[in-house]
Amino acid sequence: MKYKCLVILVVIFQSCTDQFSYKTTSILGNSTSYFVMINFYKSGVVYQPNTLEILNSNSAILLIDENDGNGKGLVYPKSISGFLFDSLTIEFDTGKKSVHYNSGVIGQNTYALNYNDTRNFFNEANWEWITTSKKRKRSEYEFKYEITEQDYLNAK
């Protein structure tokens, strides 16, 4: 009888609907000692509203998504998917820059990073998931792309 009651209680509490919630913060980090500007291109033209600037040794919040559910929610690369950008450039204040192609783009720049490259900015797989807080029913994440000294060295 005791066990029957226990099972019924467990079923009752399991039955409560999803009370999970999450918060995901998309962050751009710059661990180099250079000022960085990111420009997004469509058909060879810079799309100004999305231009990102970030100081050396700094980071910037690009997007916060907080909602019910278990996430992981809206993240920055997803939030620009509708612009159908061809490419972007990560430009350092010394004049060096790297070119990143979006998914499905085959360009003529032999130095450009294709979508499948492990440093391609458009590819969500190259962003790092960091769990900053994990409670029983609440998860908080950072979704981060860090521009590194190696990125600077690889830039042309």
Place this chain on the structure above:
Amino acid sequence: MPSKFTPSGRIIVNDTQVGNFPLAGAKVRTRRWFEVHEAITGLDGTFRASGTYRYDFNYEIVWERAQFDIRSGTFGQATMNGPNCKCSWNPTIQNGLQRFYASIFRGAHRYFFGNIDGLRRPMMVSKMKISAYDTNGESNGDNWGDWDNTGLTPDIRIWRFVNSRERGTDEIFSTTIHEIAHSTHIQLMNAGLIQFAQVSKVIVESWAVAVQWHLTSMEYRERGIFNYGAPNYFNGVDGFRVNFAYQYWDRTLNDRYTSVFIDMLDNFNQNGQIFIFRPTFAIQGVVNDPVSGYTISGIESGFLKHVYGLSSLRQLAKANRPGGVTDNQIDVLIDNY
């Protein structure tokens, strides 16, 4: 001896999307010592009590009806105090906590009494208790289920703020609908909670999202926003799942709160469509949705009670498909989830 006076007046409420309009169905209570008279506001927001007073009396709105009750937090009754006078009362609930209560009331009132397009109305064992929290919530709201027949614990909890932002009245309204939809879903299952516990989260939440989208859209279209909840509608809040008819959903966003039932109802294929939130934020839809023609009440009364997961949804959607929809199209849609 002073003359007799009948309490009367009109209640107007503000909405963040459509401005001011009359509040229908609200319970107004008047009191002087032990004499109490009540009235319910009509569609035009007016009320007139059944009794009279010779001297000053007190007005209040009691945020409840016989079927549901809004609490100020976990236990107290939510009320709005009016004047003590021998006069009419014509308040406008313009903002703040009372507008929050009013928005929950509007959602619950619609679900219990209004046009819900043939959906099942909630039938609670005990009066539905909706706890309204004037605080930041980690969640918009939740549903604890109608398992406590004493009515002591709340069935539903709803928060006014998220991340210190006061949520819009349409968001509060739609969260109320979402949570009540869970209650009716529980009642729909043969053995209530025990059966409901076996339904997968993707079905539980996606169904509530669809009801939330459908009824909130009905409400605001009736109030003059004719594209509310349409694939081209955005109320300015990123994570609000009624925006763009939730057609921007994909598997990476959330694997429980999906658009699957909305996609069975709508006649819009979002695959490749662009949803512009603002000049720096636009999402391309990826779900291939060739299905349309189901109705929300048809799904609920027809086969929802037998749906436990996506496989049974696929099977039952095929068994109950509307004219013009093929098994293959249903497979194409369900494969997205």
